[in-house]
Amino acid sequence: MQHFLPSRPQLVYLAFGPATYHQEACFSIVSALTHLGNIADPAIDIQVFTDNAEPYGKLPVTVHLLDEATRKAWNAPHGYHFRSKHVLMRQLLQRYPLAVLIDTDTFFRTSPLQLFQRIRPGTLLCNAIGPRYGENQKCPLYVDLLEILESRGLADGRMPLTNSGVIGLCAEDAEVLERSIAMMDEFHPLARTAYMLEEFCLAVAAYRNLELAECTDVIHHYWSRKAQFRAKIQAWLVKHGDDPLSVAAQADVRLVNDQLxxxxxxxxxxxxxxxxxxxxxxxxxxxxxxxxxxxxxxxxxxxxxxxxxxxxxxxxxxxxxxxxxxxxxxxxxxxxxxxxxxxxxxxxxxxxxxxxxx
Incomplete structure (x- = not known):
């Protein structure tokens, strides 16, 4: 029987590399705390796995430093850096009954507690449920992998795609991550040009095994028009970086909206x-x-x-x-x-x- 650490809901970030990603993560964290409404005693635990602890020094988060060897191991055998998301999530679910991993290029529209209310056994929480796999038959993932997936009964053209800017799971469903990691390792040489192989493999692993839930009403994931949203966040950091949890900083979080x-x-x-x-x-x-x-x-x-x-x-x-x-x-x-x-x-x-x- 698995024994878990007693804890509140776990909101987790994986942030490493250029300063831009850390800036995104910091703003996303402040937006989460702002919408919780009680920074002194937030109702969730926030963990950040990173190669640089300094940007998070003024935030109420637990920082885990990742060395280069660990990051390389998580990205092996092909050096595919999105693989690390699933490796980290698998480790978290060995310690906690449920967790949400969120990309840095996000901010909250409302309380992050709503994410955890949508996670239950048998459900995968993603940021958004996308179109069917077969709707774009010119996509490299369709051209390169459909025949293999159909021959194994893993997927077909009706499979819904997912956006993995958010991944939320209960521990009893962690096996889906084992399957997605195995598929990333096998299919990466066949689909090297597929930048988002990671979220595709998660969709395949969940297909017919888990229900999908989405949270675009809770999270804005600005994977499109990223430069404009980064500019907004940069302006917020210039103004509030020295005191990111002040009343004024939180008020301005709400002005950094999701509109171009x-x-x-x-x-x-x-x-x-x-x-x-x-x-x-x-x-x-x-x-x-x-x-x-x-x-x-x-x-x-x-x-x-x-x-x-x-x-x-x-x-x-x-x-x-x-x-x-x-x-x-x-x-x-x-x-x-x-x-x-x-x-x-x-x-x-x-x-x-x-x-x-x-």
């Missing part, structure tokens, strides 16, 4: 009309630059300006090939752009020239 900052409809129509005065290849570029320059009421939306400008340049390069400094200057100095950008033009130009040469 976009000007009002009439303003967007005005930008579109203005862009018609530019050469056709530069029109979308101009509109996206102006989205970043709009004076949003929310200070954290205003902080997204450089992310909008970088995205505009990225899209322009994708359409036309790499554009050089002179083409950038010509576009920004067009009379319509000079008028629309006003005092921001020099800032936009300086930023784009730096980005184009990076």
């Amino acid at each position: 900052p976009r000007p009002p409809t009439l303003q967007r129509l005005g930008y579109k009309a203005l862009s018609l005065t530019l050469p056709r290849p530069e029109r979308q570029f101009a509109r996206e630059l102006l989205y970043g320059c709009y004076p949003y009421a929310n200070e954290f939306d205003r902080a997204c300006a450089p992310a909008w400008w970088d995205k505009a340049l990225e899209n322009m390069n994708a359409r036309q090939g790499h554009i050089g400094p002179e083409q950038i200057r010509q576009c920004l100095r067009h009379p319509s752009m000079r008028l629309s950008l006003g005092e921001r033009r020099k800032d936009v130009e300086a930023h784009l020239l730096r980005s184009s040469q990076a």
Whole structure:
């Protein structure tokens, strides 16, 4: 019989590598505590497994330092770094009756206790239940693995895919992780280009074995448009990093919302009309630059300006090939752009020239 440590619900993060991931994790943790409403005595335990304890020094969390040898072992045999999520979760469920592992690029919309209310024996909690496996038959995971999976009775085109930004399980269902790890090890050489092989293998392991539950109403997982959300979080950290649990910091957590900052409809129509005065290849570029320059009421939306400008340049390069400094200057100095950008033009130009040469 398995004996577990007496504990409150376990919310767990795995964060290592560049500072960006630690910054994301810190904000996600503060958002969890903010929505719990009692930082002095939170109703959950938060654990962070990391290669750098320093960013978490001002937060009420338990930090576990991971050395390089441990991380390599968790990612073996192919060095696939998402494998470590399932290895860690398997270890946790040997000690605790249930746990939730959450990606760093997340923040809470409401109390994290709602996550634990959705975990019961026979259920896998994921961030989101996705489309059916067979809906995109050009996907490498479909092309490379369908025949093998069908021949073994593991999956078919009706299998729902999952987003594993959140993984929540009871200990009695930990075997699903054994199966997903084994499949990652076997299928990685067959699907090397499949970045999200990890969550796919979890979906296969759970198929016909566990019910799926999702939590997009509790968690915002900003895997898309990441630059804009990172910009919001960076602005919050600049303002509150010295005292991340202050009343003011918690109030501002709620202003870092899940909406991409976009000007009002009439303003967007005005930008579109203005862009018609530019050469056709530069029109979308101009509109996206102006989205970043709009004076949003929310200070954290205003902080997204450089992310909008970088995205505009990225899209322009994708359409036309790499554009050089002179083409950038010509576009920004067009009379319509000079008028629309006003005092921001020099800032936009300086930023784009730096980005184009990076």
